[in-house]
Amino acid sequence: xxxxxxxxxxxxxxxxxxxxxxxxxxxxxxxxxxxxxxxxxxxxxxxxxxxxxxxxxxxxxxxxxxxxxxxxxxxxxxxxxxxxxxxxxxxxxxxxxxxxxxxxxxxxxxxxxxxxxxxxxxxxxxxxxxxxxxxxxxxxxxxxxxxxxxxxxxxxxxxxxxxxxxxxxxxxxxxxxxxxxxxxxxxxxxxxxxxxxxxxxxxxxxxxxxxxxxxxxxxxxxxxxxxxxxxxxxxxxxxxxxxxxxxxx
Amino acid sequence: xxxxxxxxxxxxxxxxxxxxxxxxxxxxxxxxxxxxxxxxxxxxxxxxxxxxxxxxxxxxxxxxxxxxxxxxxxxxxxxxxxxxxxxxxxxxxxxxxxxxxxxxxxxxxxxxxxxxxxxxxxxxxxxxxxxxxxxxxxxxxxxxxxxxxxxxxxxxxxxxxxxxxxxxxxxxxxxxxxxxxxxxxxxxxxxxxxxxxxxxxxxxxxxxxxxxxxxxxxxxxxxxxxxxxxxxxxxxxxxxxxxxxxxxxxxxxxxxxxxxxxxxxxxxxxxxxxxxxxxxxxxxxxxxxxxxxxxxx
Ligand SMILES: Nc1ncnc2c1ncn2[C@@H]1O[C@H](COP(=O)(O)OP(=O)(O)O)[C@@H](O)[C@H]1O
Ligand SMILES: [Mg+2]
Numbered sequence: 001x002x003x004x005x006x007x008x009x010x011x012x013x014x015x016x017x018x019x020x021x022x023x024x025x026x027x028x029x030x031x032x033x034x035x036x037x038x039x040x041x042x043x044x045x046x047x048x049x050x051x052x053x054x055x056x057x058x059x060x061x062x063x064x065x066x067x068x069x070x071x072x073x074x075x076x077x078x079x080x081x082x083x084x085x086x087x088x089x090x091x092x093x094x095x096x097x098x099x100x101x102x103x104x105x106x107x108x109x110x111x112x113x114x115x116x117x118x119x120x121x122x123x124x125x126x127x128x129x130x131x132x133x134x135x136x137x138x139x140x141x142x143x144x145x146x147x148x149x150x151x152x153x154x155x156x157x158x159x160x161x162x163x164x165x166x167x168x169x170x171x172x173x174x175x176x177x178x179x180x181x182x183x184x185x186x187x188x189x190x191x192x193x194x195x196x197x198x199x200x201x202x203x204x205x206x207x208x209x210x211x212x213x214x215x216x217x218x219x220x221x222x223x224x225x226x227x228x229x230x231x232x233x234x235x236x237x238x239x240x241x242x243x244x245x246x247x248x249x
Numbered sequence: 250x251x252x253x254x255x256x257x258x259x260x261x262x263x264x265x266x267x268x269x270x271x272x273x274x275x276x277x278x279x280x281x282x283x284x285x286x287x288x289x290x291x292x293x294x295x296x297x298x299x300x301x302x303x304x305x306x307x308x309x310x311x312x313x314x315x316x317x318x319x320x321x322x323x324x325x326x327x328x329x330x331x332x333x334x335x336x337x338x339x340x341x342x343x344x345x346x347x348x349x350x351x352x353x354x355x356x357x358x359x360x361x362x363x364x365x366x367x368x369x370x371x372x373x374x375x376x377x378x379x380x381x382x383x384x385x386x387x388x389x390x391x392x393x394x395x396x397x398x399x400x401x402x403x404x405x406x407x408x409x410x411x412x413x414x415x416x417x418x419x420x421x422x423x424x425x426x427x428x429x430x431x432x433x434x435x436x437x438x439x440x441x442x443x444x445x446x447x448x449x450x451x452x453x454x455x456x457x458x459x460x461x462x463x464x465x466x467x468x469x470x471x472x473x474x475x476x477x478x479x480x481x482x483x484x485x486x487x488x489x490x491x492x493x494x495x496x497x498x499x500x501x502x503x504x505x506x507x508x509x510x511x512x513x514x515x516x517x518x519x520x521x522x523x524x525x526x527x528x529x530x531x532x533x534x535x536x537x538x539x540x541x542x543x544x545x546x
Contacts, residue, residue: 057423077426087427097420098413106417109410110429156429 006069008033008192009054009085009160014063014073016053023049025216026063031160036186036193040200040237041213047196048090050213051162054194055087056080068159082110086158090165090196093149096138100129103137103148107155115155122151125184143174150181160192161185168198175199179206200237204228212237254382256504257497262388264496265395266453270469271476271488272402273446278477279419279485280432280439283343287327287350289470290358291444295320295451296369296461297358303370312370317448323354324444325437351467359463366462369455391457398449399489405442406485415439468512472499475515478522481529491529 007030017023023046031037039047052058054065056077065073065080072080081087095103104122108115123130126147132140137148146166153161163182167175183206186193197203204210210227212220220232227233274288295316302312331350335342374386406412418425418435425432454469455461476495480487495518499511522529 055427057427076431077423078429078431081427082429089424089427092421092424095417095420095424098416102413102417105410106413106425106430107428109414109417112410152424152428 007031007066008035008068009194010064010066011050011054012064012066014050014053014060014065016049016058016060018049018058023216024053024060024063027213027216027218028063029211029218029221031192031194033159034186034190034192035209036183036195036207038200038203038207038210039194039196039213040198040203040210041219042236043198045213046216047213048164049216051087051089051164051194051196055085055162057087057089078110081156081158084157084159085162086153086156086160087162088149088153088164088166090168094137094145094152096136098137099134100137100140100148100151101133103152104129104155107152111156114157118155118157122154125154125188126151126181142170143177146170146178147181150185154185154189154191158191160194162194162196164196165198166195167202175202179203182206200233201239251382252504255385256500258385258388258392259504260497260500261493262385262391262395262457262496263500264493265392266450266457267469267472267476267496268489268492269395269398269446269453270450270473271480271492272399272485273443273450274473275477275480275485275488276402276415276446277440277443280415280422280436281332281343283340283347284474285347286344286470287347287354288447289466289468289473290351290354291320291324291447292451292454292466292469293358293461293463294323294354294466295448296455296465297362297367297463299452299455300367300369300461309370309372313449313452316452317445320448320451321441321444324447325441327354328437328440355463355467362463364463366460369459369461371456371459387456391453394449395453398446402446402485411438415442471512471515472496475518478519479529484529487529 009031011030012028013026014028015022015024015026027050029037029039039050041047049058053060056072056075056079060073063073064071067080067083067085072083095106098106101119104119105115108118123133128144128147129151132144137145140148166182167178170178179202182193182195185191193207195203195207204224204227207224209223210221211218212227212233220227220230228238270292274285277285298319299312299316302315303309307315327350331346332343335346371387376383376385406416414425414430414435415438417428418430418432418439422432425435451466454465458465472495476492477488479491479494480489495515498514498518502510502514
């Protein structure tokens with residue numbers, strides 16, 4: 001046991017909301033080093049809110065967020081992301097007025113040393129970034145923007161990457177590519193992934209464990225095999241309910 | 250021919266002064282997200298402090314430098330006391346507060362110096378004469394100084410990390426925080442840069458107009474808004490081009506029609522741009538250069 005077994009990211013009893021509106025009602029989850037974990041659930045269940053609260057963009061009202069052992073809950077976002085956690089929001093995840101390379105440079109602005117190496121490594125990982133390095137990011141296609149967003153998020157050398165529906169609004173083929181890229185980041189960099197995704201069928205193919213979030217609480221958690229076997233998941237998310245037609249979440 | 254050429258030079262000078270002011274305004278708008286109606290008074294404060302310091306015996310250049318620094322200190326003080334406490338309330342309370350700030354500053358100057366015009370200590374240079382054509386030297390220098398300022402802003406924004414982080418914070422503030430940037434610090438730095446530019450703008454404005462009054466900056470602000478709108482508000486490069494067009498328009502209007510129509514021209518431009526291209530001539534079509542969430546220094 002001991003420190004080595006401690007998860008990289010450990011969220012406990014996290015509560016957060018908007019003004020008087022409580023959204024997260026005590027969410028607990030963990031992501032180990034190099035692990036790939038899915039958070040899924042119906043629209044409005046609080047998945048995006050969860051990622052915002054973990055990253056500090058939204059200040060949690062209770063609970064803890066342990067990053068490599070130390071509680072970062074309540075710290076400002078710019079400090080949290082400097083301690084090894086990167087977050088790619090679903091929307092607004094690039095600097096549209098900046099070039100591709102400037103997006104990467106700003107991503108690394110607080111860690112200048114080794115920037116060039118990290119930039120080159122990101123461009124090796126995603127050659128599109130090199131081809132488009134001087135193009136203004138706002139003029140890129142949806143898929144290319146996701147690569148810029150991923151590249152920027154890698155600039156601080158995170159141990160864990162939070163991704164909010166990176167394939168939403170992309171064509172099936174582009175979505176497939178983005179999932180491949182996420183896998184590449186995980187396998188080649190050892191970066192742990194906490195993925196929020198609506199396409200559960202597809203997402204379960206690339207993660208190891210998952211959490212089902214409903215109305216701000218974890219309804220179900222387990223490894224992929226267990227989730228696939230669960231009635232609740234099959235009925236609502238995998239479209240193979242034994243008792244009736246699939247319901248859209 | 251002579252009038253045409255001189256008008257051109259005056260137009261470039263006026264355009265240069267507008268450009269300096271518009272770029273400073275645009276810079277702070279980009280990161281704070283509110284339209285600062287108190288910006289014109291920063292020009293006034295700079296012009297008057299420069300005037301006072303030269304009266305006290307300082308040379309024009311040291312007086313202008315000190316005046317610009319004092320202007321920046323005033324701007325930071327105003328931001329700390331008036332704008333920061335309202336930061337979380339969105340752009341509208343800030344905008345209205347800035348109108349109040351404008352009137353307070355303007356009237357403080359009026360209390361101190363009265364409403365009658367004061368002669369700005371601009372150098373009295375004789376024009377250059379080039380083959381029968383007179384080139385106004387002061388106006389040429391004003392345009393060149395404005396050009397150097399624009400170049401400086403360009404180098405800052407495009408070629409320094411600080412400038413890129415400023416643009417990033419203006420482009421997407423939340424993502425800037427998620428990239429590890431302390432956006433409150435960036436907003437403060439931008440505010441200082443913007444007010445230093447306002448200070449220079451005030452000095453150039455005083456020099457180009459010759460006389461200053463307590464409302465000199467406030468009245469000029471209308472031309473600055475017109476330029477910023479024309480260029481697509483929040484976009485420094487658009488503001489530069491918009492400023493040159495407005496400056497030329499003002500001077501040609503004054504030379505060939507009547508100086509009394511300056512503001513009609515500016516208002517006309519504002520209305521036309523808002524009707525036809527809300528994003529500005531050089532802005533992106535829809536004109537959504539405004540950051541979603543406002544911050545203040
Ligand atoms: N900025 C906000 N202000 C107020 N309510 C919000 C805000 N963002 C999200 N919500 C509400 O919080 C709930 C959870 O939203 P969200 O976390 O985005 O859900 P999900 O990502 O699971 O679809 C929804 O009811 C949504 O309407
Ligand atoms: Mg969401």
